[in-house]
Amino acid sequence: MKLRPIAAIALRQLYLMRSSPTRVLPMVAWVAVDIILWGFISRYLNSVTSSGINFIASLLGAVLFWDFFTRVMQGVTMAFFEDVWTRNFINVFATPLLISEYLTGLVLTGVTTSLVGLIVMLLLATWLFGLPFFSLGLLLLPLLLVLFLFGIGLGVLASAMVLRLGPASEWLVWPIPALLSPFVGVFYPLSTLPPWMRAVGHALPPSYVFENMRSAVAGHGYSGSGLAIGVALALLDILLAAWVFGRIYRYAVRSGLLARYSAESVS
Amino acid sequence: MSVPTPAGAAIPAVTTNVVAASYALRAEGLRKQYGATIAVDGISFGVRAGEIVGLLGPNGAGKTTTINMVLGVLQPSAGHISIEGIDLARHRSQALSHTNFAAVYAALPGNLTVYQNLRFFSLLYDVAAGATRIEQLLSEFDLQRLRNARSGVLSSGEQTRLALAKALLNNPRLLLLDEPTASLDPSAAALIRSRIRAMATRSGCGILWTSHNMYEVEETCDRVLFLSRGRILLEGDPKTLPHAHGAATLEELFIRLAREPLATEAPGTRAPGTGAPAQQRDPAAGGR
Ligand SMILES: Nc1ncnc2c1ncn2[C@@H]1O[C@H](COP(=O)(O)OP(=O)(O)OP(=O)(O)O)[C@@H](O)[C@H]1O
Ligand SMILES: [Mg+2]
Numbered sequence: 001m002k003l004r005p006i007a008a009i010a011l012r013q014l015y016l017m018r019s020s021p022t023r024v025l026p027m028v029a030w031v032a033v034d035i036i037l038w039g040f041i042s043r044y045l046n047s048v049t050s051s052g053i054n055f056i057a058s059l060l061g062a063v064l065f066w067d068f069f070t071r072v073m074q075g076v077t078m079a080f081f082e083d084v085w086t087r088n089f090i091n092v093f094a095t096p097l098l099i100s101e102y103l104t105g106l107v108l109t110g111v112t113t114s115l116v117g118l119i120v121m122l123l124l125a126t127w128l129f130g131l132p133f134f135s136l137g138l139l140l141l142p143l144l145l146v147l148f149l150f151g152i153g154l155g156v157l158a159s160a161m162v163l164r165l166g167p168a169s170e171w172l173v174w175p176i177p178a179l180l181s182p183f184v185g186v187f188y189p190l191s192t193l194p195p196w197m198r199a200v201g202h203a204l205p206p207s208y209v210f211e212n213m214r215s216a217v218a219g220h221g222y223s224g225s226g227l228a229i230g231v232a233l234a235l236l237d238i239l240l241a242a243w244v245f246g247r248i249y250r251y252a253v254r255s256g257l258l259a260r261y262s263a264e265s266v267s
Numbered sequence: 268m269s270v271p272t273p274a275g276a277a278i279p280a281v282t283t284n285v286v287a288a289s290y291a292l293r294a295e296g297l298r299k300q301y302g303a304t305i306a307v308d309g310i311s312f313g314v315r316a317g318e319i320v321g322l323l324g325p326n327g328a329g330k331t332t333t334i335n336m337v338l339g340v341l342q343p344s345a346g347h348i349s350i351e352g353i354d355l356a357r358h359r360s361q362a363l364s365h366t367n368f369a370a371v372y373a374a375l376p377g378n379l380t381v382y383q384n385l386r387f388f389s390l391l392y393d394v395a396a397g398a399t400r401i402e403q404l405l406s407e408f409d410l411q412r413l414r415n416a417r418s419g420v421l422s423s424g425e426q427t428r429l430a431l432a433k434a435l436l437n438n439p440r441l442l443l444l445d446e447p448t449a450s451l452d453p454s455a456a457a458l459i460r461s462r463i464r465a466m467a468t469r470s471g472c473g474i475l476w477t478s479h480n481m482y483e484v485e486e487t488c489d490r491v492l493f494l495s496r497g498r499i500l501l502e503g504d505p506k507t508l509p510h511a512h513g514a515a516t517l518e519e520l521f522i523r524l525a526r527e528p529l530a531t532e533a534p535g536t537r538a539p540g541t542g543a544p545a546q547q548r549d550p551a552a553g554g555r
Contacts, residue, residue: 002393004390004391004394004397007390008390008391011390015380015383015387016378016379082376086376086377086378090335090370090372091373092391093339093340094340094366094367094368095388096393097360253339256301
């Protein structure tokens with residue numbers, strides 16, 4: 001892999017963001033709205049219940065983690081969508097660029113944009129609602145790592161889907177996080193779920209993040225093996241996503257889809 | 268290039284095929300089929316270093332399909348492509364580092380400025396001294412004034428100049444131009460043609476050029492391939508080809524071939540090497 005082609009993908013996003021507030025705004029606005037909304041909900045729940053649960057730490061913390069994951073995923077897909085929106089596939093893939101370089105460039109963009117979102121959320125949640133984020137200590141690292149890896153995997157997979165199904169399928173990408181959230185137990189323990197949903201949840205890396213976060217916040221420590229499973233599953237997902245993207249790309253080159261992307265379903 | 272021997276003397280470096288190395292592009296038995304549609308039907312041709320080859324043919328003849336296959340964005344159903352002697356299917360990235368292209372249907376991202384587009388693509392092509400090269404090309408294609416304009420707002424002629432500047436970023440050995448002068452005014456087109464001519468001569472870059480402007484083809488191309496329904500019907504020097512086939516001009520020949528492709532095709536494909544018609548049979552191809 002070469003550095004320049006990878007940098008190209010990230011630099012383009014920087015160029016676009018510099019000149020277009022409509023690209024920067026969603027990076028910070030939605031996460032800010034979420035934090036403020038859930039911050040007040042948590043504060044309210046703390047005042048009306050006497051369960052001893054700190055809702056700021058468990059509920060608002062969960063929202064922050066979940067939004068971080070969606071930002072990573074969308075950071076990757078947004079960078080990919082640039083090539084969809086500008087019908088740029090011929091220009092990009094007629095260069096010596098390798099698929100691995102392209103995907104690394106998308107990931108680099110996703111990392112950068114999601115970190116911006118994370119910082120905004122942390123500032124708001126800490127200042128306005130006193131979220132004791134750093135009380136999780138070093139546990140934060142594996143928790144964020146799992147979400148981060150899974151976000152990348154899912155972002156690459158979603159990009160592959162849009163490459164295969166055409167520009168209109170972009171609309172299928174946005175609801176993916178919402179679709180997953182009931183299964184991974186963002187707001188409630190997996191034990192709340194019926195067995196089949198729990199089984200799905202266990203196959204999804206974020207479930208290990210939220211189970212461990214709740215446990216740690218409640219003072220019950222964390223499960224090292226659970227986190228290890230989460231990291232392993234997320235890594236597996238990345239490998240799977242990269243493999244799927246490669247296959248779909250080769251299909252697109254064979255079928256003529258890449259050269260005539262606007263035709264959408266060349267088969 | 269040479270390889271020092273243990274004795275200190277230098278012997279020429281091993282080149283697998285001296286003839287092949289002087290070819291910027293070799294295509295053999297190239298074919299593309301979509302279901303029942305055969306877009307390109309087993310064509311073989313080459314573009315030598317420093318040579319400008321015109322790819323002519325009516326709408327739907329398979330010109331763009333051919334170019335897309337050479338660009339690696341479309342996989343041939345059959346056949347073999349090598350760029351600068353490098354097999355495209357096996358060493359895609361290496362082969363593509365020697366090419367570049369400009370095409371009317373592949374506009375550069377309109378939301379980036381002229382400069383940003385050139386920067387973006389210079390990085391994708393892994394150009395080492397990108398900044399210097401960009402300044403050179405901005406001046407050469409009269410784009411300095413527009414460097415901070417979004418590409419999407421440029422006039423189509425200005426976009427063409429940008430596309431050509433982008434196409435030269437990596438000093439390609441093979442340049443593919445799909446109707447590059449289609450939207451240029453006559454004076455701009457003449458200027459661009461002379462620049463491309465000069466480049467082919469100066470840097471020895473091979474150029475495959477499609478155009479529907481027969482005057483331009485006659486003026487610019489060293490050789491033309493006439494494609495119809497995915498096959499090469501005729502091949503030769505655009506200045507002598509019309510007379511050899513009883514036509515007054517290249518345009519007249521084009522119209523005749525486009526309207527009656529099959530009449531010319533039959534004798535042509537069956538008698539290769541008898542003069543003008545048919546698929547190019549290169550002596551070097553047989554040696555592999
Ligand atoms: N993905 C595809 N699926 C099906 N048919 C295709 C596809 N791409 C191209 N074709 C067909 O292949 C043929 C060759 O098309 P091509 O674009 O190569 O023509 P061309 O010579 O460039 O024509 P023009 O001068 O109009 O640009 C056409 O009949 C076209 O309809
Ligand atoms: Mg065409």
